[in-house]
Amino acid sequence: MLREYILIALNNLKRRKLRSWLTVIGIVIGISAIVSLTLIAQGTENAVNAAFEEFGTDVILVQGGTAFGPPTPGEYGLKNRDINFFESFGETDIVIPYVYDTQEVEYKSEKKYPIVYAIDTEFWAEFLGRSNFEVERGRNFQDGETGSVIIGWKLNHDYFEKKIDLKSRIKVGGKTFKVIGIYERIGNDADDTSIAMSIDDARKIFAPANKVTGAQIIVKEGVDIEKFAEELEEDYEDYRGDKNFILSTSTAILEQINNILGIIQYVIVGIAGIALIVGAVGIANTMYMSVLERTKEIGIMKSIGATNKAIMTIFLIESAFFGVVGGIIGSIIGILMALGAKYAIEAFSPGLPFLILIDPYVVGGAILFSAIAGILSGILPARAASKLNPVDALRYE
Amino acid sequence: MTNPIISLKKVWKIYDMGDSKIYANRNISLDINKNEIVFIVGKSGSGKSTLLNMIGSLDYPSRGKIFLDGINISSLTESDLAQIRGSKIGFVFQSFNLINSMTALENVMLPMTFQEIPVEEKIKRAKKLLNKVDLNHRLNNLPTELSGGERQRVAVARSLANNPEVIIADEPTGNLDTKTGKMIMNLFNEINKEGKTIIIVTHDLDLVKRTSEHKIYKIVDGEIN
Numbered sequence: 001m002l003r004e005y006i007l008i009a010l011n012n013l014k015r016r017k018l019r020s021w022l023t024v025i026g027i028v029i030g031i032s033a034i035v036s037l038t039l040i041a042q043g044t045e046n047a048v049n050a051a052f053e054e055f056g057t058d059v060i061l062v063q064g065g066t067a068f069g070p071p072t073p074g075e076y077g078l079k080n081r082d083i084n085f086f087e088s089f090g091e092t093d094i095v096i097p098y099v100y101d102t103q104e105v106e107y108k109s110e111k112k113y114p115i116v117y118a119i120d121t122e123f124w125a126e127f128l129g130r131s132n133f134e135v136e137r138g139r140n141f142q143d144g145e146t147g148s149v150i151i152g153w154k155l156n157h158d159y160f161e162k163k164i165d166l167k168s169r170i171k172v173g174g175k176t177f178k179v180i181g182i183y184e185r186i187g188n189d190a191d192d193t194s195i196a197m198s199i200d201d202a203r204k205i206f207a208p209a210n211k212v213t214g215a216q217i218i219v220k221e222g223v224d225i226e227k228f229a230e231e232l233e234e235d236y237e238d239y240r241g242d243k244n245f246i247l248s249t250s251t252a253i254l255e256q257i258n259n260i261l262g263i264i265q266y267v268i269v270g271i272a273g274i275a276l277i278v279g280a281v282g283i284a285n286t287m288y289m290s291v292l293e294r295t296k297e298i299g300i301m302k303s304i305g306a307t308n309k310a311i312m313t314i315f316l317i318e319s320a321f322f323g324v325v326g327g328i329i330g331s332i333i334g335i336l337m338a339l340g341a342k343y344a345i346e347a348f349s350p351g352l353p354f355l356i357l358i359d360p361y362v363v364g365g366a367i368l369f370s371a372i373a374g375i376l377s378g379i380l381p382a383r384a385a386s387k388l389n390p391v392d393a394l395r396y397e
Numbered sequence: 398m399t400n401p402i403i404s405l406k407k408v409w410k411i412y413d414m415g416d417s418k419i420y421a422n423r424n425i426s427l428d429i430n431k432n433e434i435v436f437i438v439g440k441s442g443s444g445k446s447t448l449l450n451m452i453g454s455l456d457y458p459s460r461g462k463i464f465l466d467g468i469n470i471s472s473l474t475e476s477d478l479a480q481i482r483g484s485k486i487g488f489v490f491q492s493f494n495l496i497n498s499m500t501a502l503e504n505v506m507l508p509m510t511f512q513e514i515p516v517e518e519k520i521k522r523a524k525k526l527l528n529k530v531d532l533n534h535r536l537n538n539l540p541t542e543l544s545g546g547e548r549q550r551v552a553v554a555r556s557l558a559n560n561p562e563v564i565i566a567d568e569p570t571g572n573l574d575t576k577t578g579k580m581i582m583n584l585f586n587e588i589n590k591e592g593k594t595i596i597i598v599t600h601d602l603d604l605v606k607r608t609s610e611h612k613i614y615k616i617v618d619g620e621i622n
Contacts, residue, residue: 004510015498300494303455304555305483305511307476390455394494 002317005310009317016290020322023286027326027370028333030276035334035366037272039356040341041265045258046355052254055130058093058221060229062086062236063214063246073115074101076211077245083215085239089232091223096123097212099202105195106171108162114152114193116172118202121145126218132191138166138181146201150181154192172197173205187349225249276370280377283322287315287381298385299393308386315382316375323374327367335363401428401464402562402594403452408461410447410619421447423619425461429612431562434585434595436605439616446567448616449598453565454482466562483511487556491568493548495540501527501551502536508558526554530584546577553584557593564588566597570604582607 013020064077076099086095098119105112119127121141128140135150149172155164164170168179172195186192203209219228226249233247291298298311335358342356410422421444429435429452439445450456451463454470463471465485470478487508488494495504505523514522527533530550540548549569556564566585570578582604589595599605605613615622 001510001513004516008510011498296494297496300496301507301511302479303453303482303488303490303494304508305479305559307479307511309476310479310511391450394455394490 002313005314006317009314009321012290012294012314013318013321019286019289023282023322024326024329026279026282027276027322027374028279028330030272030279031327031330031366031370032333032337033272033275034269034369035331035362036337036341037268038265038362038366039335039338039359041261041268042359042362043338043342043345043354043356045261046357048257048261049254050355051132052250054132055250056218057249057251058219058223058225059130059250060217060219060225060232061214061246061248061250062217064212065244065246074206076208076213078212078215080210080212082236082240083212085236086215086217086232089235091220091228093218093220094123094126096120096127096216096218097199098127098215099199099207099211099213101202101206101213103173103195103206104171107160107164107168110160110162112160112193114155114159114195115190116195116197116202116206118197118199118207121198121200127216130216132186133183133196135181136184138179140181141196141198144198146198147177148180148197149177150183150196151179152183152192152194153185154189155195156182159193175201175205177201225251276373279326280323280373283319283374284377284381286322287319287378288384290318291315291381291385294385295388295393295396298388299390299396302388302390303394311388312382312386315385316378319378319382320371320375322378323371324367326374327370330370331363331366334366400431400467402431402466403429403596404464405452406462406464408448408451408458408463410444410451410456411459420619422451422458425621427614427621429594429596431594432589432592434589434608434611435597436608436611436613437596437598437616438600438602438605438613440600443616444619445598445616447619449565449567449596452596453486453488454478479511483508484559485561485563487558487561487564489549489552489556489564489566489569491571493540493545493552493572495548495551495555497540500537500539501532501543501554504540504551505555505558508555512559514559522558523554526557527551529557530554544577545573546580549573549577549581550584553581553588557588561593563594563596566595568599568601569597570599570601578604579607 062078064082065075078097083095083097086092096119098117100115100117102113103116105114122143124141138150141148141150149170151164157163164179166179166182169176170179177197199207219225229247229249236245236247237243301311338356342354345354405425405427408422408425409420412419412421425448437445437448447456451458454465458471461471462469465481468481470481473481496507499507502523505526506519509519509522524533524536527536530553532547532550532554535543535547540551543551564585570581573581585595585597586608605611
């Protein structure tokens, strides 16, 4: 019997094509906003997770500095004896100390001040494998190599007026270096303008001989990193005698970022939800108008045996139709919008693995949600239609 | 003694208009037997349509009881009433009251939809009924594409859809020319011969005169005269 009522309802909708589509558009806007924003938020989360996966979950980052935040370039908060302490601590596998600072870089008489990173070339492969950086052209450092630099993508493009290329010679802090490698594009200026060199070279130019900015501590396989980090933090604080350092594990940072992303997601989806509510009010409005216009028709149907339930069902099918069709079209548009955003983001930040997965739960949920919104906004008008007195309704012109 | 198919016992219809009360029907008692043709005549505003609505179970009486086939319909719920209306009564209105977005065939099928009759059966019956009223060539036309007489014939076919015992017609020839009106009346006579009870409200006394065997109730100021 439902099939018959659906046919009657569809026939009614067809009679008011323009108004039906305008009502559907109201829902389409709300649902497409919800679907696209949810998928984009999930994509961001995927990108962050992927970046952290690369960094590894067996790494603890220690940075020396003030107690209030991460060190600024040129701040050297860890001493060599601190590095020795980490190396001898429990289940530590390797410790990779690093320094970074902004340095005067000169190329063909033009001077700029980008960030210069430096680590021990012995750990170069280990460091690179855990970073976003990848050498696109040229080669990596060899163990113990000095006098060479690897440059960010932008230096090979438009950072300086004249393009720096492989085998170019640039001056860093007054000393001449040969360019042996160029990174692929990361997508943010800080990374794309950076320069990497060996820590021995850095010590000759800007870094103090017995201090570093921070260190990556890689623990042995199978070690509970959170527990290890906790013990390390406690013992290191005793050893150091102050709390002027930041110790973080990648999992803890990831958790924090995911929490923040989760909140952002709720907020934007909430805002998109308001658009859906506006759409639902549109459905209610259309349905009330429809009841008014079809009062006589309702009277006729009642006079030939339609029960209140039958009338209510027909009207609810109509309002559910607005929700379902709006939900389906909205989901399709939402997916397209999310894919568009993915391509836009990737064009600006090619290194970011921005992964949009068309989550069936998001899409199915959106359509279901939309159908429920349609039915809910149809309940009152449908009730009003079903409660009409047949004699009065028949008299209505 | 024959069993009446419709029986009204001291039926009143009173409209409460705040300060005053309007007595549309007063103390009406009447019996309508199976297979009768009954005319209810009266001036406009005399209360004949109000009475017809109650007989047709579209409205409840304010006082009194109405029995349809032995069932006290004045005490039924709205849903039960709709069910009874759909299965036992067929309506024909002055202004046809077809659904304009539906074809002739669909209009005739609609009462069967509410009685949950299977699709194939509905189509078969609707075609047969439209054939009976000589409209088998107009099955897929919308009411707006039909003449007044054709529309009223679709309405008559629709009233017969669920094979009801009683046909109630409210000024069925009011919007038709004399010739077409006559044709519709002939149709009612024919239906009556097949065993249906027909109740017609009219103010057209010619219509009454042309019908051979009938009962007539005249209503004046809400009372049977």
